[in-house]
Amino acid sequence: NAGVTQTPKFRILKIGQSMTLQCAQDMNHNYMYWYRQDPGMGLKLIYYSVGAGITDKGEVPNGYNVSRSTTEDFPLRLELAAPSQTSVYFCASSYSRTVDTGELFFGEGSRLTVL
C-alpha cells in the first residue's frame, strides 16, 4: 500500500541548475498538490491539479512548473534553482475536493538544498 511516493528524498543543487521532483500516487486520486515547508512558516501551496491535463497556480508558483499527463503522476520542475528554493517539498493527494472532506494524503517529503 504505497500511497504517495516522492523522489528523491534529498538533493543538493547548485544555483542555476534545474531538476524535477517526482510524485506518484496509487490511490486513483484526482486531486494532487505540491507544498513547500519552511521553518516556522507552515506549508505554502505551490501548484495543484484537479485531474489529468489540468493544473493551476497556488500561493507561491514563481520559479516552478508542473504537468499532469496521467492521474498517477504530478512532477514539479525547478528551473534555474535559487537559494530561496531551499526547502522541504511535499506532494499530497485527495480523492475529492478538500472543501468537502479536507483530507490530504502526504508523501514523506523531498529535502532540497540550493547552494
Added chain:
Amino acid sequence: GNSVTQMEGPVTLSEEAFLTINCTYTATGYPSLFWYVQYPGEGLQLLLKATKADDKGSNKGFEATYRKETTSFHLEKGSVQVSDSAVYFCALTETSYDKVIFGPGTSLSVIP
C-alpha cells in the same frame, strides 16, 4: 484572506501532562477545520477534523471543538505520551476555492 494562527512553540511537556495547543482562524463563510500531525521524518497526516460549528473532532485521545463564536479550534489531550512528540498543524479549507490553508505548526516534545 483566510488564515490560521497557532500558539508558538516549541512546547515541552512531561509524560502524562495535559496538552493544549491553541488555534484561531480568520475565514469568510463556514470553513471546515483540521488538525494534522507530522512525526519526525514523515509527511503530514490527518489527526482529526470538524466540519461545522460545535462539532468535536477526536482521535487517538486528542480532541478539538469548532467554536464559531471565538473562531477557535484548540487541540487538547488529557495525558500525553513520548510518542506524541511531533509537529501539529491547524488548518482550514477555503470555501471559495479548493485549497487547504495551514497554520505555521507547533512543535511538541514530550519527555519521560
